[in-house]
Amino acid sequence: MKLTIHGAARQVTGSMHLLEVAGYKILIDCGLDYEKDRGIQSNENFPFNPEDIDVVILTHAHIDHSGNLPTLVRLGFEGQILCTPPTADLAELLLMDSVSLFYQKMQKPRKHRRGGKHHHHAQPLYLQKHVMDTVDRFVTIGFNRPFRINENIELTLIPVGHLLGAAAAVLKINDNGEEKTIAFTGDIGRKNYPVLVDPQALPPVDYLVSESTYGGRHHTTERTIEEVLVETIDKACIKEPGRLIIPAFSIGRTQALVYSLNKIFSKGLLPRVKVFVDSPLAARSTETFRKYHNLLNEDAQSFYNFQGDEFEFDNLTYIENLKDSRQISNYFEPCIIISSAGMLEGGRIQDHLxxxxxxYYCTILFIGYCAKGTLGYRLLRGDPVVHIKDRDLAVYATIKQTDLFSAHGDHNDLMNTVKQLDKEKLREVFLVHGDPESMEAFEEALMEEGYATTIPEKGQTYVL
Structure with a gap:
């Protein structure tokens, strides 16, 4: 049995791992790598022949795990893509949205460094046709239901929170008569997160490929989501008749936020303030959350039984078309605007900004991570002037941030995931999906506990 780490090695994006068992090739995740120096187009340069891959296992729908699947299909992959039902539905939405983003970038000219001429971006990485071809290959599996891939390999998907449908992939393998087990965590969620279930403990395994996004870092624990939202809304919209803008990713983060607001208003903790959710993708993905209501956590299901729809309330409006989106700027009463994208790189959020x-009467509350170089990062850094839609604008709005909506488990959650496993059975932990500092902090903590730990280089192969 051989394991090769082809993506998310010493970086966060582009998750892609190849497991080979007696000539049978399994690809775990196939995400877009946003950190490639040559741009998004270089994602089509796979380090293997896509035609040789027998099956893909998709841990969850986020683009850094699913976003390169249509390229894999376009270049010859003809096997099944195994995932949970919600992951299949959400991945279809996100992949279609990626096609739209590719076309938007194509339409936007960029100046060449020499001569000032305008050049358009390269062709899209894939088209709508390739997304539909990819969707046709989805085969869905319920949580905790063993699925036999072939006579030697059995797959079980374990719920890990993080996103609706997100799973760790646990493989039980007959390798030349010897039973071996390996688990791929995907992205690990956190306990008591709005809407989502808590991560379930993994069964004993011989090898673990673990994400390490928040290695060495801890989430805020002194305050609750409810307390932070009540304080922020009270100051931004009630004590001062202003508006609160919350950049939020359309799938996952927006639903958690809407549900949290619903609970606050239902309890009467604040006067009802108008809330706009300005994202067509958020509206469509919310329907998926409703469809798989039975997979939401107990708190959300209890709310539904006593209060009704978690994602709908009297003062909430989902904005679909661009005309209605632009009309929000003419709404002069205090309001909350939830819009994408979370890092402010494109999307309707840029119009609102x-x-x-x-x-002066506007507050911008960041509830997610903003990568270096993004507009969100510059605002959080405190830049007094930012460039938006071809204009330099002074920043007079109040900028705030909270990490309470992060759907990633922190250092303690990552450690607990490993420590719940049978230490005598676990031979090695491979760390992926994190920046080098986070990986090294997580590695150091694991080694102090006596776990054999490795941080692979990209393309490194291990015989297990």
Whole structure:
């Protein structure tokens, strides 16, 4: 049995791992790598022949895990893609959205460094046709239901929170008469997160491939989501008649936020303030959350039984078309605007920022991570002037941030995932999906506990 780490090695994006058993090739995740120096187009340069892959296992729908599947299919992959039902539905939405983003980038000219001429971006990585071809290959499996891939390999998907449908992939393998087990965590969630279930403990395994996004870092524990939202809304929209803008990713983060607001208003903790969710993708993905209501956590299901729809309330409006989106700027009462994208790189959120960044009565609350170089990162850094839609604008709005909506488990959650396993059976832990500092902090903590731990280089192969 051989394991090769082809993606998310000493970086966060582009998860892609190849497991080979007696000539049978299993690809675990096939995400877009946003950190490639040559741009998004270089994602089509696979380090193997896509035609040789027998099956793909998709841990969850986020683009850094699913986003390169249509390229794999376009270049010859003809096997099944195994995942949970919600992951299949959400991945279809996200992959279609990726096609739209590719076309938007194509339409936007960029200046060549020499001569000032305009050049358009390269062709899209894949088209809608390739997404539909990919969707046709999805085969869905319920949680905790063993699925036999072939006579030597059995797969079980274990719920890990993080996103609706997200799973760790546990493989039980007959390797030349010897039974071996290996688990791939995907992304691990955190306990008591809005809407989502807590991560389930993994069964004993011989090898673990674990994400390490928050290695060495701890989430805020002194305050609750409810307390932070109540304080922020009270100051931004009630004590001062202003508006609160919350950049949020459309799938996962927006639903957690809407549900949290619903609970606050239902309890009467604040007067009802108008809430706009300005993201067509968020509206469509919320329907998926409703479809798989039985997979939401006990708190959300209890709320539904006593209060009704978790994602709908009187003062909430989902905005679909662009005309209605632009009309929000003419709404002069206090309001909350939830819009994507979370890092402010494109999407309708840029329109709301353009019209409100110089508004003293506007607060912008970041509830997610902003990568270096993004507009969100510059605002959080405290830049007094930012560039939005071809204009330099002074920042007069109040900028705030909370990590309470992060759907990633922190250092303690990662450690608990490993420590719940049978230490005598676990031979080695491979760390992926994190920046080098996080990986090294997680590795050091694991080694102090006596776990054999490795941080693979990209393309490194291990015989297990």
């Amino acid at each position: 353009f019209y409100n960044i110089q508004n």
